[in-house]
Amino acid sequence: MILLESVCMSGLFDFLGLYLARFIGPRPALLAYTLLALVAIFSGISSNITVMMIMGNMTLKLAELMRLRTKRLVVLECIQTNVGGILLPLSSVPALIISLKTGIGFTDFIRVTSPLIALLTVLTIIYSRIIGIEEGDKASVKDLAENPWSSVKSRTALYRSAAIFTMFLISASLSGTMGLDLTFISFAFVAITFLLSSLNPDEIFRSVDWSIPFFVGGFFVFVGGLERSGVLDAIGRAIAPLLKMQMFLAAPLLLLMCSLISALIDNIPVVLLLYPIVEEVALEAGLRPLPLYWALIIGGNLGGNFTTFASPSVLIGVRMLERNGVPVSMGDYIKIGVPLTLMQIGIAMLYLSALTLVGYL
Numbered sequence: 001m002i003l004l005e006s007v008c009m010s011g012l013f014d015f016l017g018l019y020l021a022r023f024i025g026p027r028p029a030l031l032a033y034t035l036l037a038l039v040a041i042f043s044g045i046s047s048n049i050t051v052m053m054i055m056g057n058m059t060l061k062l063a064e065l066m067r068l069r070t071k072r073l074v075v076l077e078c079i080q081t082n083v084g085g086i087l088l089p090l091s092s093v094p095a096l097i098i099s100l101k102t103g104i105g106f107t108d109f110i111r112v113t114s115p116l117i118a119l120l121t122v123l124t125i126i127y128s129r130i131i132g133i134e135e136g137d138k139a140s141v142k143d144l145a146e147n148p149w150s151s152v153k154s155r156t157a158l159y160r161s162a163a164i165f166t167m168f169l170i171s172a173s174l175s176g177t178m179g180l181d182l183t184f185i186s187f188a189f190v191a192i193t194f195l196l197s198s199l200n201p202d203e204i205f206r207s208v209d210w211s212i213p214f215f216v217g218g219f220f221v222f223v224g225g226l227e228r229s230g231v232l233d234a235i236g237r238a239i240a241p242l243l244k245m246q247m248f249l250a251a252p253l254l255l256l257m258c259s260l261i262s263a264l265i266d267n268i269p270v271v272l273l274l275y276p277i278v279e280e281v282a283l284e285a286g287l288r289p290l291p292l293y294w295a296l297i298i299g300g301n302l303g304g305n306f307t308t309f310a311s312p313s314v315l316i317g318v319r320m321l322e323r324n325g326v327p328v329s330m331g332d333y334i335k336i337g338v339p340l341t342l343m344q345i346g347i348a349m350l351y352l353s354a355l356t357l358v359g360y361l
Helices: 002-010 012-024 028-045 048-066 070-084 093-102 106-131 141-145 155-173 182-196 201-207 211-229 231-244 247-262 267-285 290-305 312-323 330-357
Strands: none
Touching (some): 002 155, 012 028, 012 048, 012 155, 028 048, 028 070, 028 106, 048 070, 048 312, 070 106, 070 290, 070 312, 070 330, 106 330, 155 182, 231 247, 231 267, 247 330, 267 290, 290 330
């Protein structure tokens, strides 16, 4: 968060956003659709938290510039981060957990999830058009978009921050190969930022929203309490009988249950809990477990879109809006995001059932 805040202060995200606006021109709806698609793509190849912070900052600038409804667009972007999280084994923690335990590979993810991500992204774009994301006239768009450098206070700080951030993304993506912990890499690049970026560390620290890490930490403590008390285990055992149905029914039902539980509890312990139960039931009943594994991956990710606290990327997006004077209550989020989330889960259930029926899984 400190590193990303320093990049924001350099004006890099505003600069990139203005360039994108100039490329697209005075077409706010097309810009919004492009942002929604890019969020899903980038979330597939990077951390959804990182993507939300980068794209969210760009969107806040562009929404003002292009007269877009900021709250609606950012909420939809939050949802898209979790859609993109099913693209690759490294795209999200639930995907990584199942991939490591089952051996589902890179090409398997591309083959199964890329059509679904495309379907869900098209649905999101159609939904954004239905609820309306444009407001006001577009008269000032062209003039404002012609000079992206107007958002940059210091070109030196911009160049240095861009170079440091690029090196951070490369190092983070290669952390496993290098044998370095991601936390160590993050702290190292924060130190490099303070030394070389020409930005004031005091201003960076004051700009960071410290409520986010404290909330996330507290939430994990709460989830840990549920695990130790046996609540999660009881939920898992209650789901077990559903898995003995016909597979084309059991897989989508597991997807639905996993998403509903993940709406209230972080998806990581949910997937860790349900995986051994799924494996045990499948072994006892002689079932093909692969569709059930995909149900955990997809349901765990999409379930994070039901509430503002079920996914870190959603929480970050909401806090970014609030810091920029756009309050988002739980009711606001549910009104905008839950109808789309329900439709996405419905499509995912049908998609998984169809793949199971035709023997694709």
